[in-house]
Amino acid sequence: MATNRTFTMIKPDAVENNYIGGILKMINDAGFRIVAMKYTKLSAEAAGKFYEVHKERPFYGELVTYMSSGPIVAAILEKNNAVADFRTLIGATDPTKADEGTIRKIYAKSIAANAVHGSDSDENAQIEGDFFFSKLERF
Ligand code: IDP
């Protein structure tokens, strides 16, 4: 059964372009409640660990360098059917293929610098939220 939480990051390109406010507004307008949130920066080591599932993919090195290149916003979000609904809200990985009105269509620069992360399963939402937040940081 689908659970009601997902995990997101506003990625370095979107932070640098001052899109934090616009992206958070879209998230709130879509009915997600913020359970936990922080403004932080990943070391290359932490980014490598977070994206370890992609270790064998050709873009892994580029992804780790990029995700540790500047600050990010990490958050746990709550809504019915959170994982699937959030993936719909952000759109396809490649912004040129993302539907109109999605966060990536509006804010992403490229397939690598694609503005936001969204968990792909309930299991990964749990793992990714636990990567950034203790129990005391969730409300
Ligand atoms: P997702 O973020 O839509 O779930 P994944 O396939 O899980 O996409 O890839 C993780 C991240 O790796 C993407 O969000 C993007 O930043 C980066 N990425 C994915 N495919 C490519 C690629 O072909 N070239 C460069 N970076 C990529």
Ligand code: MG
């Ligand atoms: Mg993914």
